[in-house]
Amino acid sequence: MEDRRLSKKEKAPFIIMDKDDLFRSYGTCNLTLTRPATNLNKIKIETNLKKGLKTYPTNYKLDVYYDGIKLKKGKEIGAGAYGKVILYQGLKDNKEISVVVKMPLKGSDPYEEPDILRDYMKTAFMCHHYVIPIRSVEDQHGNPFIVMQQANGEVQKLEMDDRLKIKFIIYITRIIKCFYNHKFIYPDLKLENLLYRCNGEKIEFFLGDIGSFAALGADTKKGDLNASSSFVPPEYAYGDKTYRKADKETAIYTLGATIADVYGLADDIYYADNNGNDYTSAEMKKVQIPKFHKKIKASNIPAEVKEIILAFTSISPKKRIEYNFDMVFDKLCPSRK
Numbered sequence: 544m545e546d547r548r549l550s551k552k553e554k555a556p557f558i559i560m561d562k563d564d565l566f567r568s569y570g571t572c573n574l575t576l577t578r579p580a581t582n583l584n585k586i587k588i589e590t591n592l593k594k595g596l597k598t599y600p601t602n603y604k605l606d607v608y609y610d611g612i613k614l615k616k617g618k619e620i621g622a623g624a625y626g627k628v629i630l631y632q633g634l635k636d637n638k639e640i641s642v643v644v645k646m647p648l649k650g651s652d653p654y655e656e657p658d659i660l661r662d663y664m665k666t667a668f669m670c671h672h673y674v675i676p677i678r679s680v681e682d683q684h685g686n687p688f689i690v691m692q693q694a695n696g697e698v699q700k701l702e703m704d705d706r707l708k709i710k711f712i713i714y715i716t717r718i719i720k721c722f723y724n725h726k727f728i729y730p731d732l733k734l735e736n737l738l739y740r741c742n743g744e745k746i747e748f749f750l751g752d753i754g755s756f757a758a759l760g761a762d763t764k765k766g767d768l769n770a771s772s773s774f775v776p777p778e779y780a781y782g783d784k785t786y787r788k789a790d791k792e793t794a795i796y797t798l799g800a801t802i803a804d805v806y807g808l809a810d811d812i813y814y815a816d817n818n819g820n821d822y823t824s825a826e827m828k829k830v831q832i833p834k835f836h837k838k839i840k841a842s843n844i845p846a847e848v849k850e851i852i853l854a855f856t857s858i859s860p861k862k863r864i865e866y867n868f869d870m871v872f873d874k875l876c877p878s879r880k
Contacts, residue, residue, distance in 0.1 A: 581641060581642050583677075583680075588606070588607055588608070589683055592682060592686050594686075597652075598651060599649055599650065599653065614632055626647035627645070628643055628644070631643075657687040660753060666726065669724075670722055670727075673717070675751045695738075697739075698739055699737075711805065719732065722756070728756070728793055729756055730757060733772075737750060762788050774813065778824060782826065796863060799855025802852055806848070808852075848874075848875075850874060
């Protein structure tokens, strides 16, 4: 396989030559972040917080050190329900060091996300290589903070050619399948939560947010499981007062919606309209998903990808469950047959 961009007349080949080829970029990885990853074991945090903090205050001082070198606080690179994501950088032996720190918002429980991280690592250790390296680091008083390696950015901002899109679809399917095999569902799957990092001439993909894992089979009240999900299955729509279940149908549906989002075709199946009004199950089944499916069928994306999206986002959970993650590999990797 030639290492080059496709011309406009060419189509993406549906074959992966070998596992290393999965990460190869075709003219897209020309960014500056190619430095070695920061060793998170050398990170130390100091704050002016009290010992045994129950909730975080409005403002607090936080200093980050790498192997004794104080890092400079940089820009805010993201924010979520848990807190702000801040970049810290510095030099060590003429090498640039960078690390990302989550700074929890006022009222946040200091132990909530570290507990999620610990439970995840205990149960799904075989999937660690699919998650951006993350650690829980305590300050001098024992208050925990989440630190992670820096990535180039979110996948939603990555310009991908047709080949890289196919390989990315295969890769995120591997991620979700791995979690599922280890009894986890990740209902908040979306491009914003998937990160990429340039490593020489290759691109590596990682999940960048572990805060929304749910144990397979868990029943949760409305708002718990899919509180921050962009793609909620119609049977669990926000507009209905229902219980939600961390099941395979949810994993399959969110994967199908995210694949559609790779091609910019997922607007009709976000959980709410442009005014922030939550869709009900009836609205999703009668209007939104049929509109979405019509758009997919009329699009010029590869036929194999269309088939996957339509199958994975079926209105009927029973019909959806007939399909498996392996459908992606079977359709996009003929060498498996």
